[in-house]
Amino acid sequence: MSNYIDNLNPAQKEAVLHKEGPMIIIAGAGSGKTRVLTYRIANLMQNGVDAFNILSLTFTNKAAREMKERISKVVGAEAKNLWMGTFHSVFARILRSEADHLGYPSNFTIYDTQDSVRLITSIIKEMNLDKDKYKPKQVLGRISQLKNSLITVRAYFGNSDLQEADMMAKRPKLGEIYHQYVERCFKSGAMDFDDLLLRTNELLTRFPQVLAKYQDRFRYILVDEYQDTNHSQYLIVRALADRFRNICVVGDDSQSIYAFRGANIQNILNFQRDYEGVKIYKLEQNYRSSKNIVEAANSVIDKNQTKLDKTIWTANERGGLVKVMRTHSESEEGRFVAERIFETKMNEQLSNNDFAVLYRTNAQSRAIEDALRKKNIPYKIYGGLSFYQRKEIKDVLGYLRVLINPSDEEALKRIINYPARGIGQTTMDKLTVAANHYKRSIFDVLQNLDKVDIKINTGTKTKLENFVTMIQSFQVEAKNKNAFEVAEHVIKQTRIIKDIESDGTPEDISRIENIQELLNGLKDFIDTQEEKGEDASLSYFLEDVALATDLDSDKEDDEPKVSLLTIHLAKGLEFPHVFVVGLEENLFPSAMSMNTRSELEEERRLFYVALTRAEKQAYLTYAQSRFRWGKLVDAEPSRFIEEIDEKFLDHLAPPVNPRANPFLDSGLFDDGSSSKTVRFKKPQTKTKPNTVNVTPSQRFTPPKNLKKVSSATSTSVGTVQMNLEVGNKVEHGRFGKGIVLNIEGSGADKKAEIKFPIGVKKLLLQFAKLKVIG
DNA sequence: TGCACCGATGTTTTT
């Protein structure tokens, strides 16, 4: 019955079978650590451990979902009782049920980064501080840092070193902003991302009986990607594992790439010191990549000083050399990538999803997209502006957030005058002042306008009262209807769609589609939650949305597409053919991360991660000039190319391009070995002199609304769909092919019930991206 | 209060 164990190598097997007590699995790239984790959990369960007693913390929710699925293949339905998810989502749930201990409402809102920045911006403004000295994003960064180190406002003011540091940084009021920020979040019934961890720590330290309860529940704790945990997460794990000490952490110090958000590589380096009697397991055999790729990657990571001792090797075939390509411009780089994908796909009969393009910054996707689109190669982009951060989506979500939690100030500010209802800045300022004065939420003030000393003329007052009445009516609605129906109702009542339509630009169509997509997503959510017998309430949906990662929303039923994503997002993924683009000094390694050895080492680990995503073939490309901030800037090849042992590299000759801009041609006909002899300059100190201004002539600018929509091949919206008939075969960008079962309503409300492979969906024809195919 | 226009500002990386 446990034949799966026979398929493991000795090291993997030992790790899977490890019984009690603390353990660490040092898992090199591609060494089958997910398998080990999966089987370890399955094995625990088969040996009588109750699923309810196992907590497994993963890096993305998608990873959790997939792991659960794999475990259930071994142990059956019992797997769904496992506690599995990201730190943020697992502890958000726990915080909800324990919220009253902390004085928070259980329906607290989760502020995303944008909400936090806006709140800080208004605090800075209210305090009359110079916004050039107090840059909201930097301030938030600092606060985040403090929170992740568990330094509360009180602790901050008790620590003169910290205060001095901020004095030196010319931000003497930082503590005060921090204080205000925390208060305002609390008053708004909101937690930011860091609060989810910080407040969990607070909960576990201040309430021993709560700690005891969860210690007793989580008798086995597994933490994936341990190298990327921050101090706050570290302490949570420590506290929870303290009683049973069945803690299993998995990670690879060579893949620690999140120091910028507080991850502490010491957590993994010191694990053996933290827990007595730790058993160490090393997974050193790579099953993913060819010899050339593994050895090339090893030769780079060797340059790092700080690392645990391990040797990654593979029994796989040697494979092709890592191909290095130099191009003149980013558009040529894009063209190269697109052409290579096209050719390889044809020659080797591959599918689009065998290819991935990785880059350091999101902005780089643009040139690649253009090139792929021109060649009609379907692609999907992860990251960048995520779906849920789009304006129209945040607006709709704003209403939902306010009706769930009227104290949610950021959401309230967003929607109180959208669509325009004559409530302007002046009024908002007065309300904010009053709210701060009475230490109540703005919504409280709104509900008690008569009792509050506030100078608002009667016209405005009526508008405010109407607004409150509307929200209250939504709340009533929410009592009787499910989340989907409520959202539908809200969208209709607020006339948001009408407002967008009135502008009438083509972009608006896409925005309306997005809102429809949100509704569909909400419907989906309800269906799957009900299927699983879990909470399908609106507030859980909002939580999911706030904590969703871009990878989570990946749709399986799409046609195969080339993946475009940052290296950070690519961690944990693998593709047969990988293009790492933009290998240029100041871009990768980033100009912002070359100041200290540790920063540079993190960049190098990032490069290591990039290279080790490839199974069969890796390409490294760099451009000799690139548009940055709209200007053409000269670039030099990244030091990381040179750091790879030359014997693993194959320098491709640059293509002859007669159309190339004469300005850029110097060095075009070098003998191909030139990149070997290129002298790498030290970090450039703002080299503007050799900047050439060239108008981006052949640059193809895509319609804005397509920019982040996932497909190059997405069907355009036509009016055809309005003439749908029962029995028609249709195709939907997301749900695939389907057949029309029923049509109801008319005009703008016309809906069709369509049977898709994934189930029956009801879609508003006005928005659904449908193509009639028969 | 609402809207149109302009300049300043910013890109690492994300839960």
Added chain:
DNA sequence: CATCGGTGCA
């Protein structure tokens, strides 16, 4: 280059 906030006018 693209977004945002501020300014000035209706």
